[in-house]
Amino acid sequence: MKSPTDSNPVIRKVAEKDVSSAVAIAGHPIHAMAVHFPIALAIATLGADVFYWWSADPFWARVGLWSIGFAFATGVAAGLVGTAELLLVPGIRARAASWTHAIAAMMFLSICGMNFVLRLVEPDAVLPLGLALSGLGAVFTGLAGWHGGKLILHHGVGIMVSDQE
Ligand code: HEM
DSSP states (O other): OOOHHHHOHHHHHHHHSOOOOSSEETTEEHHHHHTHHHHHHHHHHHHHHHHHHHHOOHHHHHHHHHHHHHHHHHHHHHHHHHHHHHHHOHHHHTOHHHHHHHHHHHHHHHHHHHHHHHHHHOGGGGTTHHHHHHHHHHHHHHHHHHHHHHHHHTTOTTOOOOSOO
């Protein structure tokens, strides 16, 4: 059976371009290693907010402040590496899926930044606004992560196939 790559000249042209990671350590893309931190910390913030809502213990509000702060900082660091991949690698740049992922990721980072600054200037705003932002952040983590995973699993971006056994 013919694949779309055989028949569609646009897809064929995109498929010819290199998709190897430009920012990697011994073949391991740094972006893929770094994204676990913002993802886990954003979900942890949602958990801390729910516990704060449930218990009214200010400990959970402090946990939320630290976790969203580090979600934002590690997310910006991971985003910078991802942006370098996007701009430097022709096969990544040429794929619409890369830009979809980048937009979802930028939305995620904006929500994290807003959620962090809100708690810094107004610690009492965890309920309900902080919790709502954490929920929205968790949704965008999912969207960004899903589209990032698609880049690797469906488009083969960043995968280095070794010729050794
Ligand atoms: C803001 C700009 C960003 C750009 C341009 C970008 C770009 C990329 C690229 C090119 C890949 C393919 C792997 C590679 O070449 O390293 C990727 C994978 C991925 N990205 Fe991003 N990224 C960005 C931010 C983020 C953020 C903030 C997150 C966290 C939610 C994220 C989550 C992921 C995930 C989960 C993968 C798949 C990793 C794997 O399955 O091992 N990205 N991204």
